[in-house]
Amino acid sequence: MHRSSFRAGMYLLENLTSGMYNDPLSIYREYIQNSVDSFDLSSNNNGHYAVNIDLDPFDRSIRIFDNGLGVSAKKAEEVLSSIGESNKRGLHLRGFRGIGRLGGIAFCDKAIFRTKAEGESTESIQEWDCYRLKKALNLSNKPRTFKQILKNITKFYQRNSQSKEGSYFEVILYDVKSFKNYIFDIERVRNYLSQVAPVPFDNNFIFGRKIDRYLKENLSHYGKYSIVLNGEHIYKPYRSKIRTTKNKGGGFDHIDDVELIAVDVGYKSPIAYGWYGKRRDLLGSISKGESCSGIRVRAGNILIGGPHLLDKCFREDRFNSYTVGEIHIDSAELVPNSRRDDFIDNESKALFYDAIERQIGLPISKEIRLRSRINSDSRKSDTKGKCAASTHYAIKNVPKGNSIGIIAEIENICRNCNNVELIVSKLNKCL
């Protein structure tokens, strides 16, 4: 048997770090994904699990800490040193490619992974010298192998822990930098997490419980987790009263109820379950600032793509922004791609998008157009009504026979109305 000539070069690492994510905030999603998977795997379901994210822009550091399963001292080096390997596949978990952990590497100069399992007194630590990694990738005129570079820039060690109690996984990133500094914009991060992370509905959203009950009954697994950003709990951005673009200054509309749906593509069971809000007026799209517009797709309760992933399922793309809703994937056939901005291409993906168009996109588009037409007709009839009233008023209040006076009065009352010339010309003919 001869040795394979395949080699993994160091630039593969660039593809998995800086080359992987368009949005630096994706790193929060990747670490949260690992944390909540660890919560799901933990047998101690009575525990209060939480992911604590602490940003310190003045120290330029980010800390992401979860009290999930952690990694045992025995396996820690192997688990922390493996890339592109995961034992999660087939377990209905969110991560399975073994690369999410590398997300933060591209944005910091130093990364530390620290973990401990319950009942053990050993803490395992892996440090990455990301500054050296970037330098090597940028300047090296002597390409090295994937393995060589990892050996040079990482350090693994173990030390005694203060207590046997507790388990955790912690990521600490130092000297963090990103494009436009988005990564430390806590307002942006809060907004991002509320839309992307598997967090609960806010209590102010009155349909939250109804939706939770439906999803819990139907999805094979539906998890909501406590995610805390600098001490503040994060919730999904849905509310019953929403700001719309209906009026120039911005009007409001209400979600009066939610439609619960099962996405059926002809398989044995539905491929996804979800809900969308039924708006009272359905006039104008939902304001961008509300952070909740569009029917969004989630897998493992984590957002796939953005608010516009399903735009093409509507008669006009913009109609997706008229509503709110979520579709939760419940099928092993629909697999998120590595960036989690869509699904990997297969037959189920095509069937899924067709089903969304049929079951949601087109009926909502039809309703939007209908409501718009009714509104436009009623505005026209209002105008007609006003014109008739003004004409009647003028004829009644100006002495009989004074046709010039009547016309002057109408011109005065209706000077801001587009129909004034038409009315005056008609009256001229009559009087």
Place this chain on the structure above:
Amino acid sequence: MKRNILLVEPAYKTKFPPLGLMKLSTYHKTIGDSVRFVKGWNHDIEYTSWNRIYITTLFTYHWKVTVDTIKWYKELVKGDINKIYIGGIMAGLMRQELWRATGIDQIVKGILNDTKLIKENNSYIIDEMIPDYSLFDGTQHKYTLLDSYIGYSTRGCPNRCPFCGVHELEPEFIDYKGIKPLIKKIDDSFGKKQHLVLFDNNILASRKFEILISDLLDIGFGKNERINNKLRHVDFNQGVDVRLINEKHFELLSKIAINPLRIAFDSIKLKKIYEKKIRLAARYGIENLSNYILYNYKDTPEEFWQRLKINIDLNKELGLKIYSFPMKYIPLNATDRTYIDEPFWNWQFVRGVQRILNVMKGSVMPQEDFFNRAFGSTADEFMTILHMPESILMNRGREAKTEEVDWLNKYFGLTNGERKELLSILCNNRSKKTLATAISKVQNIKLRNILDYYLPDYSLPLFEEYE
């Protein structure tokens, strides 16, 4: 490459120009950038691509307008928070809170004495540059002090008083900064200024006070000195500490064009020392005094009145003109002005003082008859005035009108218990609507009669609504 720099002061009310922005303007103009100033925001500036936006901040109780302004500019630069820098007093005191509310992390705390703080790489010390007096040319907002040299002759303060943020913002006390080069540079760039305003936080803590006074004499601010045929003034704007000032200081101060000399009288416990120092001021011919009177901070309304009265009596005795400026205490990190130092102060009393001051435009005149009418000739009279309904309190003439006399009769007819109840109803029902509901539930006829004075025109909106 020439950069577009925007300097912003949020649209809170302020008389003094933003000194930090004026220095930043000088810095950026010196290195060849183009600079523009905006008060608040306006739509003219939306069509320029700004390389940097500096937003200053002032008091913490300007929280809302400041945060709204920062968010507006964040939107303008499409969320690129690298383009925004925030500085000033509130930013220094509430850096974490401001970042949490806006997401902007480029918040400069304290003095801008190293350009690295604003990610520049040169050796300029912006804090020591002269203010750009031309920054506001062509803008609508009118600031005072633009005819004055503005600066510092010391920095920081050696004390760490709990109600003061100076030790946080300027932790190092520098007890002498030669002011003469600054004045020379301002003269060369903008011509001679009429007055001098120094923002030193504790000038008397300087061991080089004598040199400092000598500097002021050298640059033409001796007593009775004039330019343009007008007297020049020196103003230590942040005031001097009554506990520290001594005869030597007065002797030195009497040589310069000090006007006014601002002295704080923060507690009645300082009465003896305060009176002694004012008498010293009078002996050295310093007649124009301005007196900050902190209230709503570990004091009672009666003590507050006594401090005002002491000034009136000293004016009479020594022929001085001491203007009292009552200053309501607001905690360092308060994001609005609603703080009340209970139990001695309450909403009705704090509001009452503010209403009296509104009528008097913020200061307490030195004349005795005026004071007696506005604040009462005794502490008891003052307490009665603080119970008055706003409409009567603010419309009192030299003599009491019928409505005031009627109210006073009703007030004096109340027992102490009834007065307490009156106060409780007023403090717990701050809107007309809730007060009307509360009054409707009052059984005591005496109380009900007097409470009607607090809602003189309440029936009017109902009538209009009906119409």
